């Protein structure tokens with residue numbers, strides 16, 4: 001249930017942001033979630049919906065920018081998205097190594113009114 005914990009954290013940030021701007025509510029929550037972050041975007045959205053009830057984030061639209069896992073070829077340096085069961089570089093066929101792209105989990109911004 002780490003999605004629930006993360007959802008509460010995001011909502012707290014949203015309320016802080018709305019207060020900082022002198023607004024009364026958060027209308028949109030923008031997130032960035034990597035394929036390899038261990039977070040399920042749908043579960044995060046659902047938890048935000050549930051946990052935001054009665055907060056300034058209630059009824060806010062949740063927009064997720066989903067980041068595919070990228071691998072890097074150690075041989076030719078090509079960056080390429082990981083495909084299921086395929087780790088080979090499309091350029092030279094060498095097995096790719098993981099990068100930090102795809103591990104993102106964070107807030108991309110809020111819209112308030």
Ligand SMILES: [Zn+2]
Nearest residue numbers: 073076089092
């Ligand atoms: Zn390569």
